[in-house]
Amino acid sequence: MKTVNAQAKKLKLARDEFVAQWGALGTQWGINRTMAQIHALLMTAPQPMTTDEVMEDLEISRGNAHTNLKELVAWGLIRVVVKKGERREYFEAEKDVWQIFTIVARERKRREIEPALALLAKCAEESSGIETPEGKAFNNQIRALEDFVGFASKMSDRISSMKYGFAVQMAAKLLG
Amino acid sequence: MKTVNAQAKKLKLARDEFVAQWGALGTQWGINRTMAQIHALLMTAPQPMTTDEVMEDLEISRGNAHTNLKELVAWGLIRVVVKKGERREYFEAEKDVWQIFTIVARERKRREIEPALALLAKCAEESSGIETPEGKAFNNQIRALEDFVGFASKMSDRISSMKYGFAVQMAAKLLG
DNA sequence: TTGAGTTTTCAGTATTAAATGAAAACCGTG
DNA sequence: CACGGTTTTCATTTAATACTGAAAACTCAA
Numbered sequence: 001m002k003t004v005n006a007q008a009k010k011l012k013l014a015r016d017e018f019v020a021q022w023g024a025l026g027t028q029w030g031i032n033r034t035m036a037q038i039h040a041l042l043m044t045a046p047q048p049m050t051t052d053e054v055m056e057d058l059e060i061s062r063g064n065a066h067t068n069l070k071e072l073v074a075w076g077l078i079r080v081v082v083k084k085g086e087r088r089e090y091f092e093a094e095k096d097v098w099q100i101f102t103i104v105a106r107e108r109k110r111r112e113i114e115p116a117l118a119l120l121a122k123c124a125e126e127s128s129g130i131e132t133p134e135g136k137a138f139n140n141q142i143r144a145l146e147d148f149v150g151f152a153s154k155m156s157d158r159i160s161s162m163k164y165g166f167a168v169q170m171a172a173k174l175l176g
Numbered sequence: 177m178k179t180v181n182a183q184a185k186k187l188k189l190a191r192d193e194f195v196a197q198w199g200a201l202g203t204q205w206g207i208n209r210t211m212a213q214i215h216a217l218l219m220t221a222p223q224p225m226t227t228d229e230v231m232e233d234l235e236i237s238r239g240n241a242h243t244n245l246k247e248l249v250a251w252g253l254i255r256v257v258v259k260k261g262e263r264r265e266y267f268e269a270e271k272d273v274w275q276i277f278t279i280v281a282r283e284r285k286r287r288e289i290e291p292a293l294a295l296l297a298k299c300a301e302e303s304s305g306i307e308t309p310e311g312k313a314f315n316n317q318i319r320a321l322e323d324f325v326g327f328a329s330k331m332s333d334r335i336s337s338m339k340y341g342f343a344v345q346m347a348a349k350l351l352g
Numbered sequence: 353t354t355g356a357g358t359t360t361t362c363a364g365t366a367t368t369a370a371a372t373g374a375a376a377a378c379c380g381t382g
Numbered sequence: 383c384a385c386g387g388t389t390t391t392c393a394t395t396t397a398a399t400a401c402t403g404a405a406a407a408c409t410c411a412a
Contacts, residue, residue: 004308007305007306007307007308007311008308008310008311010302010303010305010306010311011303011306011308011310011311011314013302014299014302014303014306014314015303015314017298017299017302018295018299018318021295022292022295025288025291025292025295027368028206028287028288028291029206029288030204030205030206032399032400033400034400034401043317043321044313044314044317044318046309046310046313051358051359060401060402061401061402061403062359062360062402062403062404063360063361063362063401063402063403063404064400064401064402066359066360066361067360067361067400067401070360087357087358087409087410088357088358088359089358089359095317095320097320097321097323097324098324101324101328111204112201112204112205115201115204116198116201119194119197119198119201122193123190123193123194126186126189126190126193127186127187127190127191129183129186130183130186130187130190131183132180132183132184132187133222134184134187134222135183135184135186135187137222138187138190138191138220141219141220141271142194142220144271144273145219145273147273148273148274148277151344151347152277154351155347155350155351158350158351159350168327170350171327171331174331174334174335174346175330175331175334203398208369208370209370210370210371227388227389236371236372237371237372237373238372238373238374238389238390239371239372239373239374239390239391239392240370240371240372242389242390242391243370243371243390243391246390263379263380263387263388264387264388264389265388265389
């Protein structure tokens with residue numbers, strides 16, 4: 001009993017550390033702290049959790065918990081689980097790392113790559129008719145960027161749609 | 177003369193749009209707006225520019241211009257150029273898209289991947305001795321994340337150190 | 353249809369990040 | 383070594399973002 005208890009304490013400590021630090025990292029990633037914390041919490045939760053449990057665990061308000069849980073659901077990083085005979089919602093995280101990766105990659109592509117591509121296409125178009133040397137140089141630089149970002153976008157799609165095993169196999173060649 | 181002038185105007189318009197929007201995109205990427213704007217400005221500048229020119233062009237303060245120019249230099253995305261007989265510094269951007277990509281990849285790795293890896297290693301270590309089912313599950317999840325992030329980190333290195341031509345060639349297989 | 357349990361919204365507040373501008377430090381030249 | 387031009391720093395201000403908490407809306411069972 002004593003050891004089990006001591007181990008449970010140790011686990012709680014490690015998990016709290018993970019959640020707190022993962023949250024801090026989130027900010028570097030351009031994700032808000034609470035969202036990253038909830039994600040970390042649920043990724044390492046043995047059971048699905050309710051909003052209230054999340055609130056209590058992270059000591060945050062209902063509104064904050066709610067907003068970020070919904071945002072995580074929108075990303076697809078967590079799911080709503082309904083337990084029969086229970087009214088309130090439970091949340092559980094996607095735990096498969098390859099799934100997590102593809103979800104994050106898809107979302108980043110949508111939010112970071114696609115708008116960039118749209119802008120580059122627009123600017124390339126707008127500057128295509130300009131015949132001055134500066135105009136041509138501008139157009140060339142924009143096109144180079146556009147080509148590259150478009151290429152990166154396609155790559156991202158391809159990799160994301162691979163089976164994990166295949167991606168690893170391919171990577172093995174590169175790393176070998 | 178008239179047409180050249182009209183074209184110059186058109187170019188200025190397109191370039192301003194690019195700079196402004198690239199700045200807005202920067203925020204999505206977790207890069208501050210000014211830094212992204214300066215980068216866009218210099219990437220499309222026909223000549224190296226001084227701090228004062230950047231300030232004037234973007235209508236920002238000296239402190240802001242200075243801080244972000246230095247930050248871009250630290251990243252390696254722009255360089256200081258000294259003109260002989262001139263005292264003040266000029267800045268020019270790296271224009272090669274593959275170079276830009278590898279620089280950004282390296283920086284992101286440093287700021288996003290490595291701290292995550294360190295955290296995961298620490299948490300894996302701290303939880304390795306816990307023999308409860310919850311402890312084992314936690315440890316397994318952390319290890320899965322650690323393995324994956326470590327793998328991603330290695331991949332990033334490999335790709336970044338490739339010659340552009342080789343990367344394209346490899347990609348061609350994937351996209352074909 | 354009422355009311356307890358639960359989710360959602362949002363105006364107000366707090367926190368964090370970025371920008372300003374002026375002063376200080378720096379640096380080459382006369 | 384003093385002076386004008388230039389860069390750097392940093393306390394203060396401003397802007398952007400996140401969080402709170404309470405009210406409103408929703409939902410289901412009695």
